[in-house]
Amino acid sequence: MTIGEASRRTGLPESTLRYYEKRGLLRAARDGGGRRDYGEEDVAWIQFLRRLKETGMPLEDIRRYAGLRAFGDASLAERLEMLRVHREYVLEQRRRWEGFLNKLEEKIVLYEQAVRDRSGGPA
Numbered sequence: 001m002t003i004g005e006a007s008r009r010t011g012l013p014e015s016t017l018r019y020y021e022k023r024g025l026l027r028a029a030r031d032g033g034g035r036r037d038y039g040e041e042d043v044a045w046i047q048f049l050r051r052l053k054e055t056g057m058p059l060e061d062i063r064r065y066a067g068l069r070a071f072g073d074a075s076l077a078e079r080l081e082m083l084r085v086h087r088e089y090v091l092e093q094r095r096r097w098e099g100f101l102n103k104l105e106e107k108i109v110l111y112e113q114a115v116r117d118r119s120g121g122p123a
Helices: 003-010 014-022 041-056 061-069 072-119
Strands: none
Touching: 003 014, 003 041, 014 041, 041 061, 061 072
8 A cells, every 4th residue: 555545544644654664663665666565564563653652652662662573573572571661651651640630530529519609509
C-alpha cells in the first residue's frame, strides 16, 4: 500500500511516517519505482509504535526497541524486559491519574453541595 493508504489506515500523517523512517523506527519496502510499499505487518508495527508513544515511552527507547526488533527472536528477552519496564511506568501513571481524578471528584461533590445550599434546593 502507498504511504497515503498507510497514513489513512494508521491515522498518522504521511510526514510522521517519513519521520519514523528517517529516525530508523520504520523500514518501508520500495516498489519498482522507488515508492514506499507498506504491508499489513508495517501497519501493525506503526500502530504499536503509536501506542508506545501515546503511553509515554521516550523516543530514544522506542528507537532502541525498533533496533532490537530488527534482530528478530535473538532480541526477544531484551524487548520483553523493555516492555515490562514500560508497563510499570504506565501503571504508575495510571495510579497518578486515578489520584488526580479522585481529587477532582471530591471537589465536584463539594461544589455541587455548595450550589444546592445556595439555591435552596433539595439536600
